[in-house]
Amino acid sequence: xxxxxxxxxxxxxxxxxxxxxxxxxxxxxxxxxxxxxxxxxxxxxxxxxxxxxxxxxxxxxxxxxxxxxxxxxxxxxxxxxxxxxxxxxxxxxxxxxxxxxxxxxxxxxxxxxxxxxxxxxxxxxxxxxxxxxxxxxxxxxxxxxxxxxxxxxxxxxxxxxxxxxxxxxxxxxxxxxxxxxxxxxxxxxxxxxxxxxxxxxxxxxxxxxxxxxxxxxxxxxxxxxxxxxxxxxxxxxxxxxxxxxxxxxxxxxxxxxxxxxxxxxx
Numbered sequence: 001x002x003x004x005x006x007x008x009x010x011x012x013x014x015x016x017x018x019x020x021x022x023x024x025x026x027x028x029x030x031x032x033x034x035x036x037x038x039x040x041x042x043x044x045x046x047x048x049x050x051x052x053x054x055x056x057x058x059x060x061x062x063x064x065x066x067x068x069x070x071x072x073x074x075x076x077x078x079x080x081x082x083x084x085x086x087x088x089x090x091x092x093x094x095x096x097x098x099x100x101x102x103x104x105x106x107x108x109x110x111x112x113x114x115x116x117x118x119x120x121x122x123x124x125x126x127x128x129x130x131x132x133x134x135x136x137x138x139x140x141x142x143x144x145x146x147x148x149x150x151x152x153x154x155x156x157x158x159x160x161x162x163x164x165x166x167x168x169x170x171x172x173x174x175x176x177x178x179x180x181x182x183x184x185x186x187x188x189x190x191x192x193x194x195x196x197x198x199x200x201x202x203x204x205x206x207x208x209x210x211x212x213x214x215x216x217x218x219x220x221x222x223x224x225x226x227x228x229x230x231x232x233x234x235x236x237x238x239x240x241x242x243x244x245x246x247x248x249x250x251x252x253x254x255x256x257x258x259x260x261x262x263x264x265x266x
Contacts, residue, residue, distance in 0.1 A: 012098035021047030141254040157243035182222040
């Protein structure tokens with residue numbers, strides 16, 4: 001008798017499709033779909049959107065996640081990761097963090113099994129451990145690390161980065177006394193003509209260029225990392241790898257802020 005695996009809620013299905021899209025190419029997605037006897041009618045070009053559209057419709061029609069499970073088995077067989085066991089376990093762990101709340105687990109033998117659905121954040125804690133492993137070796141500002149807590153990672157990595165970015169803006173407000181957010185806040189706080197904060201003495205053209213460059217980096221942080229509830233992220237997120245890089249950038253900017261000089265107002 002064929003096992004019927006339960007439907008996967010949209011938020012977890014999207015996360016799974018992002019993970020799968022990160023690991024393969026568009027051409028290979030087509031090959032794996034063909035091997036599973038599945039047809040793509042989504043007309044989507046983005047990999048994860050394409051997968052999400054396909055398997056959302058299949059779940060609606062068949063009321064199960066069997067087609068997705070079969071696709072994952074075709075795409076991620078353990079034999080493809082000989083000599084790359086660590087990568088396989090990382091992908092499997094990311095998938096299971098979403099599947100576990102549905103009562104499904106993808107095991108190291110390349111098979112899916114029904115399990116008791118999780119009701120705790122233990123899987124989010126494992127995700128936290130994965131992120132910390134990737135941050136190991138990078139000198140992270142302590143104010144950034146506090147946003148890598150379990151409760152921030154239980155939904156997605158973007159949430160942790162977004163909160164860290166909000167903390168960066170708040171720090172600028174506290175130091176400068178300026179109001180606002182994003183680029184307007186940076187322009188007000190780091191104006192070369194009448195700065196509230198300065199990254200150096202601003203005495204030479206080189207120092208002014210450095211000051212302007214760091215201010216532009218701050219603007220870039222606020223532009224690229226936007227409120228996920230109000231805007232779709234402008235950049236395609238690649239799971240924990242992008243999270244680590246963004247957190248590293250935010251850590252750099254926090255360290256630069258620690259060294260910034262507050263300019264007394266006359």
